[in-house]
Amino acid sequence: MLRDLLHPDGGGGDRFRIRLLEKVEEAVDAFSALRSNRSALRRAVVGVLREAGYNAGVCKTRWEASGNLTAGNHEFIDVIAGPVGGGGDPRRYVVDLDFAGEFEIARPTAEYGRVMEAMPRGVVVVEAERLRRAVRAVAEAARRSMKARGLSLPPWRKTRYAIAKWLGPHRRSTTSAVSSSAVVSGGGGSVGCREVGFDAAVSVLPPVTRTR
Template identity: 45%
Template sequence: MEVSASRGKKVIEPFNEKVRARIFRMSSLSSGSGNGGDDENDVDSPSPCLSNLVRNFLEDQNGVDEPPPSVAAHAKVSDSEEEFGNLSPTAMIEDVIDPVKNADRFRNILLGHVVKAVEMFSTSKTSKTVFNGNIAAYLSENGYDAGICKTRWNSSSGGGLSAGNYEFIDVIVSESVRYFVDTDFASQFEIARETENYGQLRNALPKVFVGKCEDLKRIVRVLCDEAKRSMKSNGLSLPPWRKNRYMQAKWFGPYRRTVIHLPSNPSAQLIIPKITVQCRSVGFDDGGRSSVPPATWTR
């Protein structure tokens, strides 16, 4: 497929020089591809088609007004019946995580790179931070704006929210488009004495999650609702660390974002943070009680 120069220019016009370089360094990863020298399957080869993908992706976002992160975190999620329409919760999850059913091509390309990185670094996995650092660095080397995000939140008055912290990877496409990458997603929803319905729903979850904010929020909400029903049917109360508000805080609470680059030796286990660290406080309004510093840039 040929891409004309004028068309290519339109694709990259909205981006600065750094982002343009990223676009032309990214490429699609064919499912099940080997380690041969076929340029089409080489994740390091440039792909002009991906520029067209980004253009189409951003055009799809036009006309959709997304609330600021702080507002989105407070937004009330509708009841499951209204949220998912005629879809069952399991079908909704499958529509998000299955590349065949999910029409988000950027997400599916990113998923391919994440899966390859997980396979590459799983043998040397020691701690979650080191493991996530290697994956984030690998994604950065393949042109993505990837970073490690560490959320931390304090307990709220009245006991509505217990204090906690969490770590995951994100990939930023634009100011309003952000993808979440969690390499240990399914285990976050384990509960004691689960019902058959909840077990089926949890088993539908991927170990590695890659998706956008709205998809993640919906999945978390439906899992927490079903977990509550599961515990109630067994005469138990849902523990604070499995309630929807606590689970949402894991990914949408105030966070610090660190950008990391891969060492020259890809098999190296040590990851050294880049000098430039981005720190942003977004999400829940904790009245200034959060231990995360205000938005700054440190060099």
């Protein structure tokens, strides 16, 4: 299931997704000098994507503690694409440069090791609903693994917290007219961004319950 959800050749061969992944990987390779500065790397990648005509932005989710949900934040890239066939709602693709790294746990069981092996290493490009399903599956596998090892589940490993990382309320910024090449050649060391505000349309879970 995870391979079908997270690998670009799964789920019917989404050509837009495959081309987008190729472009992101090219940009990551081109800006490999920024790997130690993930924030700058994300902004450089967004600059490349926007220059190529994609509606890309850097998103930062942020949520307050609520119930059994611990406060937290996360940063990633998203790309908004037109609906298939010209009808329906726009499609939102989440782009994370180290998705699997967000799910590393201590003393994993063999089962959880197989779960990690099923996930792409490095860049992941996936539609929002597919991401939600994948995160739920991995978070549940992590819970079983930690329980089997006699470890308590920390708040930041709960399903609600994991989902909130990518699908919670977020602030989205897009590159300015500054070229993405400014990140490595000078220009203050970063690509200019403009804030577009929190997108209230994106919810973590149905109203009433919220998760990490």
